[in-house]
Amino acid sequence: MTASPRVFVIHENPEWLPPLEAAFAAEGVPLEQLLLTDGSIDLAARPAPGVYWSRMSASAHTRGNTRSKDYTRAVLSWLEASGARVVNGRSVIDLEVSKVQQHLALTRAGFDVPRTIAVFGRDGLAARAREFGLPFISKHNQGGKGLGVRRFDSYEQFDAYVAGPDFEEPIDGITLLQEYLVSAEPFITRAEFVGGRFVYAVRVDTSSGSFELCPADACAVPGADGTITPMFQVREGFGSDPLVARYEGFLAQNGIEIAGIEFIETADGRRVTYDINTNTNYNPDVEASSPVSGPREIAKFLGGLLEQVPDAAPALAGRSA
Structure with a gap:
């Protein structure tokens, strides 16, 4: 039996998928979920033809999926050993789930990081x-x-x-x-990258003092009056900033193809990078105002990789899904 190639998204949180599913449908790129909350794999089997995109999250344990990160490590190791095309692969999951790893990698690359x-x-x-x-x-x-x-x-x-x-x-x-880093103005910047290339930058309002800066629609928390105050907007003109080229080089060196990177500009003139998010989500307010869509860029990028995958291959045996 043969199966047509498709993009397989490896994850544990279906609530984050609707905007991505809509983008893939709009670009005509077939998408299938590999939900790693349980399941099994036959380590002697060949993966189904396609592109495998890891979106495993460091916060999986907060949704009761503590072991999903280890499941993902096993699946990514199997996929890479089988020669499958993997986006944000086995080495990247270790960065995603460890701020120590991120800190050391950024330090090695010469970025200013918090003590x-x-x-x-x-x-x-x-x-x-x-x-x-x-x-x-x-x-x-x-x-x-x-x-x-x-x-x-x-x-x-x-x-x-x-x-x-x-x-x-x-x-x-x-x-x-x-x-504790004191910002020159009450915002941080999150730069988004797809295929290792800059897509757009987001200005995230921190004036409320909150440290919970998840951009996904599913993360939004209404205020006492039931309304949600916009925290995210496009940071115009950031594409020519020297940090962009440095971040692109860092992503290439570390095998990261899709990510959001956060930094703060401090009151004493530093530009401090402190977070790499490799299962990045996209804010609906930013998407509505940006001429470029993050999820659509992902669909285009992975769709392009999919065109390079041969049609004929054995179907996946014992797939975890």
Whole structure:
């Protein structure tokens, strides 16, 4: 039996897919889900013909899918060993689920990054926090959605948090302590890339003080009056910024083909890169105002890769779906 090639999206959260499904349908690119919440694979089987795109999220455990990241590691290893075309492959998932890995990779590439200490368990947190000036922040190593990100204005406040019932235990036991960066203006910038190339930049309003900056429509939280205040808008003219070429080079060096990269411009003149999101989502307000669509660019890019895949190949045996 043969199957026609298609794009297989590897993920664990169907709520994030509708805008992508609509974009693929509009571009006429066949898309099939590989939902890695359970299932199996025959390691001796050949993958079905197509392009395999990993969108596994570092926040999977917050939706009860703690093991999906390990499932994804196994599936990506099998796909790559079988010679399948994989977008954001096995090495990329390790970056997605570890801010330590991201920090070290950005440092090696010469980017300015926040001073950070990784603490394993609770015991060393109070002592290591004294190495930072006030205020400082904590965050989870395996995060997403602003997990575990808190600002502390005194060491006593932090001590009480660590010792108390409200302490948020990281899923991998690693808490990051980090310098608090003061922005020159109340926003951060998220640059989006598809096929390793710049698509657009997003200006994200941080004036509310929130650290939860997920751009997806599914992440939006209404205010007390039921309305949602727009936080995201296109940052015009950013395509010619020198950071764009540097980010493109970084993505190429690390085998990352689709991603959003976040940085902050500080009051003391720094441009600090602090997050790489390889399962990037796209904000509907930005999409409505941008002449270029992130999801449509993904569909075009993966559709182009799909044209290079031979039609005739054995169907996938024991597919996890």
